[in-house]
Every structure is written in structure tokens, then in C-alpha cells.
Amino acid sequence: MVNLISGTAPPSTPVRGLKGVVLIVACALVLVPFLAVLSTSLADQQQITSSGGYVLFPHDPSFAAYEAIFRGGVVTRATIVSVLLTVVGSGLSIVVVVSIAYSLSRPGTWGQRPLLFIVLFTLLFSAGIIPNYLLIKELGLIDSYWALILPGLTSAFQIIIVRAFFLDVPAEIIDAARIDGANELQILTRVMLPLSKAVVAVVGLFSAVGYWNAYFNAILYINSPEKWPLQLVLRTYVVDNTQVGGDLPGEVMPPQQSLQMAILVVSLVPICLVYPFLQKHFAKGVVLGAVKG
Amino acid sequence: MTLVLQRKTVARSNQRTQKTLSGRQRFRRDRFLLLIGLPGILLLVLFHYVPLLGNVIAFKDYAPYLGITEAPWAGLDNFRVIVDGDPDFVNALVNTLVISFVQLVLVFPVPIALALLLNSLLSERLKRVAQSILYLPHFMSWVIVVAIFQHMLGNAGLYNTWARAHDLPLLTIIGNPDLFIPLITSQVIWKDAGWSTIIFLAAMSRVDTQLYESVAVDGGGRWRQLWHVTLPAIRPVIVLLLILRLGDVLSVGFEQIFLQQGPVGLDASEVLDTYVYNRGIVGGNWGVAAAVGLVKGLIGTILVLGANKVAHLFGERGVYSKW
Numbered sequence: 026m027v028n029l030i031s032g033t034a035p036p037s038t039p040v041r042g043l044k045g046v047v048l049i050v051a052c053a054l055v056l057v058p059f060l061a062v063l064s065t066s067l068a069d070q071q072q073i074t075s076s077g078g079y080v081l082f083p084h085d086p087s088f089a090a091y092e093a094i095f096r097g098g099v100v101t102r103a104t105i106v107s108v109l110l111t112v113v114g115s116g117l118s119i120v121v122v123v124s125i126a127y128s129l130s131r132p133g134t135w136g137q138r139p140l141l142f143i144v145l146f147t148l149l150f151s152a153g154i155i156p157n158y159l160l161i162k163e164l165g166l167i168d169s170y171w172a173l174i175l176p177g178l179t180s181a182f183q184i185i186i187v188r189a190f191f192l193d194v195p196a197e198i199i200d201a202a203r204i205d206g207a208n209e210l211q212i213l214t215r216v217m218l219p220l221s222k223a224v225v226a227v228v229g230l231f232s233a234v235g236y237w238n239a240y241f242n243a244i245l246y247i248n249s250p251e252k253w254p255l256q257l258v259l260r261t262y263v264v265d266n267t268q269v270g271g272d273l274p275g276e277v278m279p280p281q282q283s284l285q286m287a288i289l290v291v292s293l294v295p296i297c298l299v300y301p302f303l304q305k306h307f308a309k310g311v312v313l314g315a316v317k318g
Numbered sequence: 319m320t321l322v323l324q325r326k327t328v329a330r331s332n333q334r335t336q337k338t339l340s341g342r343q344r345f346r347r348d349r350f351l352l353l354i355g356l357p358g359i360l361l362l363v364l365f366h367y368v369p370l371l372g373n374v375i376a377f378k379d380y381a382p383y384l385g386i387t388e389a390p391w392a393g394l395d396n397f398r399v400i401v402d403g404d405p406d407f408v409n410a411l412v413n414t415l416v417i418s419f420v421q422l423v424l425v426f427p428v429p430i431a432l433a434l435l436l437n438s439l440l441s442e443r444l445k446r447v448a449q450s451i452l453y454l455p456h457f458m459s460w461v462i463v464v465a466i467f468q469h470m471l472g473n474a475g476l477y478n479t480w481a482r483a484h485d486l487p488l489l490t491i492i493g494n495p496d497l498f499i500p501l502i503t504s505q506v507i508w509k510d511a512g513w514s515t516i517i518f519l520a521a522m523s524r525v526d527t528q529l530y531e532s533v534a535v536d537g538g539g540r541w542r543q544l545w546h547v548t549l550p551a552i553r554p555v556i557v558l559l560l561i562l563r564l565g566d567v568l569s570v571g572f573e574q575i576f577l578q579q580g581p582v583g584l585d586a587s588e589v590l591d592t593y594v595y596n597r598g599i600v601g602g603n604w605g606v607a608a609a610v611g612l613v614k615g616l617i618g619t620i621l622v623l624g625a626n627k628v629a630h631l632f633g634e635r636g637v638y639s640k641w
Contacts (some may be wrong), residue, residue, distance in 0.1 A: 044435060048444075051432070052451045054508065058466045059454075061476050077479035079469070121358040128355025134348040135341065140359060147366040150619045153611035154591070155598050156372030159386065160365070179362035209350040238459030241573050245599065256461045263465040264577055289465055296457045304453055 057081075059293075066090050066286035073280045089279040090287035094269075099250075099258055100288055106170075107237060107255040111295075114174045115233035121178045122187055122228055127213050129184075130191035131199075147181045154245070161246055172246035173254070177235060183228045190221040227306040230299050237295055259292050376608040396609035407610065409585065410593035417570045417589065420499055422563060425506050429514035430556065434548065436515060437522045438540070452512025460573040463509050467501070468492055493581035502574060517559070521552040557632050565625030568618050590614050 065079045067086040073079075094100040128134075129141055152160075157176070166172040194217060202216045218225065240256035247253065261267050262285055269284040278284065339347065376396055378389040399407045432452070439445045455463065470476045472492040481488050491497045529547045538546070572591040579587045588596070590610065598607025 044438070047435060048439075048448055051512075052448060055451050055455055055512070058470050058476075061470065062466065077483060078474055079476040079479065121361060125355045125358035125362070128351050128353075128358075131348070131351060133344075134351055135344040136348075136352065140355070143359065143367075144362060147362065149622055150615060152366070152369035152372065153608075153615050154594050155375070155604065155608040155611050156369040157365075158599060159372035159375065160369045162382075163386070175361065176365045179358060179365065181362075209354060213354065234457055238457075238461075240459065240461050241576065256459055259461050259465060260577065264461060264468060265580065285469070289462065289469075293458060293462055297454075300454060300457060301450075303457065304450060 062286045062289050062293075065282050066290045068280075068283055070280045073282055078282055087279075090283035091291075093279050093284060094287055094291070099253075100255070100262075100291070102251065103253050103255040103258040104291060106252065110170060110173055110254055111233050111236040114177060114236035115229050117174065118178045118180075118183075118232040119225060119229045122180065122183045122232075123213070123218070123225060125179070126184045126187035126191055127217060130188050132192075132196075144181050144184055147179075158245055167246055168248045168252065169246075170252065173239065173242050174236075176242070177232065177239070180232070183232065187221070187224055187228055190224045191217055194220055223306060227303070230303055233299070234296060234303070255288075255292050259288055263289055373608060373612045375605055376612045378605055380604040380608070381602075382604075392605055396605040397613070399606055400610065400613060406584075406588070406597075407593065410588045410590050413587070414568060414570055414589040417499055417502065418567045421503055421506060421570065422560075422567075424503050425511070426560065426563065428507050428511040430518055430552070432511055433515035433518035433522065433552075434544065437519060437548065438544075449512070449515075452515070454512070455509045456513035458509065460509075460571070460577060463505055464574065464577045467505055467508075495582045495586035498578075498582045498586045502571065502578070505574060506571065517555055518552050521555045522548055525551045554633075558629055561625045561629045561632075562622075565622040566618070567621065568614050 061079050061081055064081055064083045065073070067083040067088070067090075068076075068080045069083075069085065069087050069089070072084055095104075125144065129137055129144070131137075161167060161172045161176075166175070198216060198220075199212055202212045207215065238256065240254070240260060243252075243254050243257050247257075262269050266285075269278070269281060269288075345352075372386070375386060375389065377392060377394070378386070379392040379395075380386065380389040398404070436445055436448060439448070458466075468475065471489050472478065473488075473490070475492070478488050480486075491501050494501075525547060530543050533543045533546060568590055570589050570591075572589070575587055575589055576592055576595070579592060584592075584596070591614075594607045594611045594614070597603045597610070601607075
């Protein structure tokens with residue numbers, strides 16, 4: 026059979042075989058760890074003892090580990106903290122990014138070039154750990170959740186992507202809305218946003234992933250362990266291997282490995298849920314950022 | 319990624335600028351629009367520009383109880399660690415450069431090879447499935463990635479328990495200072511090699527298929543197509559990303575390395591960013607840490623700007639263009 030696109034015969038069998046092997050190995054390297062994590066979180070003590078620690082296929086899946094971590098202890102609290110940080114952070118981030126992008130998206134407005142420069146210039150430097158810490162301290166935000174939310178609200182990259190979409194909205198539509206008596210805010214919420222739902226959703230999801238995954242800002246700014254987000258709890262129990270203890274004395278706990286892997290699963294499930302959407306749209310976003318121009 | 323302020327846009331805005339209006343008239347006309355953006359811009363300035371002022375403590379003998387303004391001036395004393403070559407600082411600098419170099423050589427080519435492989439797949443469906451799987455780790459936090467590596471490859475991890483049961487050689491990569499660089503390098507590849515293929519695949523997808531046909535007409539096989547069409551097509555992207563990577567040579571995965579410093583020790587794992595944290599926020603040497611951070615930031619910015627200049631010289635667009 027001749028390959029229609031390139032006009033040459035398909036590769037020979039050894040080449041195809043080699044490619045297949047490389048591809049399968051690459052995919053297995055990604056999938057097997059996730060499978061082991063998930064399966065171990067569902068395994069019971071007996072199977073974990075007999076397999077020496079980790080299982081790839083649970084005989085008799087049990088949710089005991091999940092019940093244990095969601096009984097209202099450290100992990101439960103951290104999950105709630107992380108969910109709230111993520112929802113509030115990405116919600117506010119959408120508002121901020123969209124409003125900046127919109128105000129810089131109308132050709133020929135006053136002060137646009139210097140303002141745009143201020144936004145773009147942030148891509149070239151970052152102040153560093155110490156100055157950022159001092160700012161949060163001077164603002165009195167140490168140990169406050171706002172220290173984890175506010176600094177991440179304004180991303181120049183996201184502003185540029187949203188602005189690029191707004192720029193592509195035909196000026197006639199905006200003019201028409203204005204003739205109908207709409208003010209700037211109404212044009213933004215009733216005309217621009219409905220037209221750019223997809224990009225706004227993607228930008229929101231990306232900042233949601235950022236908020237969900239952040240851990241170092243909490244190490245820097247949060248002193249009270251009860252305010253820890255999930256990633257820090259994950260670090261303590263799963264990376265540093267601190268014993269996952271029962272919060273109630275004398276309680277029989279599921280095996281450590283199952284508990285650890287269950288915490289890990291909880292921290293990666295939200296990402297997996299939004300992943301199909303991210304993948305579909307963001308591949309476009311990267312290409313847009315790179316290619317447009 | 320490349321963030322080009324679009325020329326098209328600028329052209330359009332120039333053309334639409336109403337020359338008949340004075341600055342004040344335009345300000346009056348646009349004031350509501352500007353008002354919408356104002357809170358966001360203020361936040362951006364507060365969290366990106368205002369912290370730069372904090373660098374002043376690089377020239378002070380700062381202590382938290384004194385506060386920034388009360389702390390006595392220290393001249394350039396804090397920069398002595400850099401000039402005199404304090405052993406801890408030199409260790410961090412050397413580690414940073416070595417890790418950067420190793421990752422440039424080992425990490426950079428992987429997504430190119432992977433993209434070529436994906437691009438050569440005849441089945442569109444297979445390609446999409448493989449992409450979906452390979453992109454996934456990019457979205458996992460470093461805590462998750464490090465946790466997974468420890469539990470797969472650690473002493474009591476999945477591989478070693480299995481190898482012990484079957485009398486196979488054990489892996490001692492986790493917590494081993496000698497293998498720290500291979501470990502973090504493989505983590506970077508595992509996490510981001512798939513995702514990094516996107517930009518190369520995008521470049522490959524824009525190749526005119528007639529070029530492949532003409533190679534075929536001239537009697538060239540798939541290797542010739544690869545060599546004479548595909549690789550030249552992605553060369554600009556390769557050059558650009560390589561130059562950008564060079565501009566970023568002083569930054570190596572801070573979050574990733576920070577998580578794993580405990581077991582391997584600072585000799586093997588201290589890099590400039592962790593040095594700033596450990597020396598300043600943990601060790602209380604605020605001024606010194608700020609000085610090192612400031613110098614690193616300045617050199618980093620100069621390198622990025624320089625890299626961009628070089629990209630222009632190579633005829634590429636760079637991260638930003640003149641506009």
C-alpha cells in the first residue's frame with residue numbers, strides 16, 4: 026500500500042517494530058506508575074504484605090484507605106483548603122486577566138503601549154524568593170491564604186492569550202453594541218465574553234492547575250500546619266514518609282502504603298478530571314502563542 | 319513559549335489611531351475602559367514590580383525585627399560571598415551549571431526525537447492516544463512526580479521489592495548523592511518530554527506535503543524526507559528553544575530539587591535558588607541571600623535579553639519583537 030500523503034511506501038517491518046516498541050515503552054513508563062499508585066491505594070493489608078509493598082492489580086478492591094483519610098483528619102482539611110484555594114484563586118484570576126486583557130484590547134486607546142509594556146516586561150524577570158517574601162511580610166499576609174492567592178492572579182502569558190482573542194473580535198460587533206447603548210462593562214460581559222468562552226475557560230483551568238499544584242508558596246508563607254494545602258500534606262506523608270497516623274487513638278488503620286497512595290490519588294484526580302479539556306484546548310493555545318504573529 | 323506581540327495587531331492599532339483627538343480627549347474617551355483594567359494592573363505592579371524594591375536589603379544588614387528601613391547599611395559586604403568565592407556559594411553555582419549543562423544535553427533532544435516518532439505514525443488515532451498518555455505527567459505537581467519516583471524506584475519501592483523477590487540487581491538511585499543528577503534529569507524527562515513535543519509537532523504539521531512528495535519523486539525514502547524536509551522545518555524552533563534554554567542556564571528546577579534535598583544532602587543538591595532559600599529564610603542571612611538572588615536575577619535577565627538578541631541574529635523572532 027502506498028502512503029498517500031508522502032508518496033513513499035510505508036516503513037519496513039523492522040523500523041515499524043522498533044517504533045512500536047519505543048512508543049509502548051514510553052507510554053508504559055507513564056502509565057505503570059499511575060496504575061501501581063491507584064491499585065495500591067485500593068489494596069488490603071493481606072495483599073500488600075504478600076506482594077512486599079505495592080500491587081499492580083488489586084484482588085479485591087477496598088476503599089478503606091479513602092474512608093480513613095476522609096474521616097475528618099489532616100488530609101480532609103487539606104483537601105478542603107486546596108479546593109477553596111483553587112476555586113477562589115482561579116475565579117479571581119479569570120476576572121483579573123480578562124479585565125486587563127480587555128482594557129488593552131481596543132486599538133488606539135490612551136496609554137496602551139506603555140501599559141502593555143508593563144505587562145509584557147514581567148516575562149523577562151522575577152524578583153526572587155527573598156524580595157517576594159519581604160513583600161508578603163510587609164503586606165501582613167504571612168500565614169494568610171491571600172499570600173497564596175494574590176501573587177498568582179496576574180500572569181502576563183494568560184493576559185496575552187486572552188487579549189489575542191479579544192483583538193480578533195471584529196470591531197463592527199463592538200461598534201454595534203455601543204450604538205445599542207452598551208457601556209464598556211456591558212460590551213465585555215455581554216459581547217466579548219460569550220464570544221471567547223473557550224479561551225477564558227482554558228485560562229481559568231490553567232490557573233486552577235497552578236493553584237492546585239503549588240506547594241512552595243505555602244512552605245514560604247504559611248506557618249500553621251492546619252492551613253496547609255494538600256500538596257504539603259502529600260509532601261509530608263508521601264515524600265518524607267511521615268507515618269500516617271490515626272487521628273483517633275486505638276483506631277485500626279489500613280496499611281501505610283494504601284494510605285499514602287490514596288493521598289496521592291486524591292491529589293491527582295482533579296487534574297485527571299480536567300485533563301481531557303486541557304489537552305484539547307491548550308495544545309491550541311501553545312501553538313497560538315507561538316505561531317500567531 | 320514564544321510570546322510575540324503581534325505585528326498585525328500593532329499595524330491595526332496604528333491605523334485605527336484617531337489622529338484628530340488629543341491625548342486628553344482620548345483619555346476622556348477611554349477612561350471607562352482603562353478603569354476596568356486598572357485594578358488588575360495595580361495588582362500586577364504590586365506583585366511583580368514592587369518586590370524589586372526589596373532587593374535593597376542586599377545592601378543592608380537586614381534582620382526581621384529591624385524591618386527594611388531601620389536596618390543599617392552594609393555597603394557591598396553581602397556580595398563578598400560571590401566575590402571571595404564562599405565554598406557553599408561556589409558549590410551551589412557549580413551544581414547549577416553542571417545540572418543545567420547535563421539537562422541541556424540529555425533532556426533537550428528527547429522531545430525532538432519523540433515528536434519525530436509521533437509525527438511518523440501513520441495512524442492518526444494511535445498518535446492521538448500516545449499524545450494523551452505522554453502529555454499527562456506535565457500537569458502533575460512536582461510533589462506528585464517526586465512521590466511517584468520515590469515509591470517506584472526507592473529502596474522499598476515497587477521495582478526494588480520486585481527485584482529482590484526475583485534476585486535481580488537493585489536500584490539505589492533514590493537518596494544517593496552520586497546519582498542525584500541522573501535522578502532529577504530522568505524526572506524532568508518523565509514529566510515534560512511528552513508535553514514539549516507540542517511545539518515541534520506544530521512546526522512539523524505546517525510542512526508543505528508537496529515537499530515530501532518531491533523527495534519521493536526524486537527517489538528519496540523516508541530517511542531522506544526526515545533529513546531534508548522535516549528537520550529543516552523544525553530547525554528554527556530548535557534554535558529558538560535552545561537559545562532560550564541557554565538564557566535560563568542559572569535556573570534549574572527549584573521546586574523539584576528542594577523536595578529532594580533532605581536525603582541526598584546539600585553537597586550534591588544545593589543550587590543557586592535553594593542556596594538563596596536555605597541561606598536567607600532558613601539561615602537568617604537575609605542580606606547575603608538577597609545579594610546572591612539579585613545577582614542571579616540580573617545575570618538571568620541579561621542572559622534572556624542576550625539570548626533573544628542572538629535569536630534575532632539567527633533570523634528568528636525571539637520571545638519578543640520590536641514593536
